[in-house]
Amino acid sequence: MAKSGIKILAETPGTGPVLKKGDRVRLQFDIQLNRGDFVAKDRDEILTVGARHLIAGFRYGLEGMRVGGMRQFRASPHLCYRDEELQGIPKNAVLVFNIKSVELMG
Numbered sequence: 001m002a003k004s005g006i007k008i009l010a011e012t013p014g015t016g017p018v019l020k021k022g023d024r025v026r027l028q029f030d031i032q033l034n035r036g037d038f039v040a041k042d043r044d045e046i047l048t049v050g051a052r053h054l055i056a057g058f059r060y061g062l063e064g065m066r067v068g069g070m071r072q073f074r075a076s077p078h079l080c081y082r083d084e085e086l087q088g089i090p091k092n093a094v095l096v097f098n099i100k101s102v103e104l105m106g
Contacts, residue, residue: 016067021050
């Protein structure tokens with residue numbers, strides 16, 4: 001079950017292990033504003049699950065994903081940047097994440 005403020009829009013379960021806090025994982029992802037404008041597109045990064053430098057919406061949206069899976073979810077502003085305005089992201093923006101969990105990095 002997703003945390004409050006996270007709405008899973010689509011999911012293809014993976015066949016690998018469930019991601020857990022502290023796992024280093026290679027992800028491919030896009031992040032969009034709810035209206036469709038891209039904030040990040042075609043990113044391929046190695047991230048640590050649960051890392052505090054990730055916004056809460058990203059961290060919580062990864063919970064329960066399996067390696068090899070794909071998930072699209074929407075995160076409410078209180079889990080993103082709230083009333084902060086950043087380059088390309090307006091205040092109180094709802095963000096949509098499209099994430100593919102590619103591999104654990106050991």
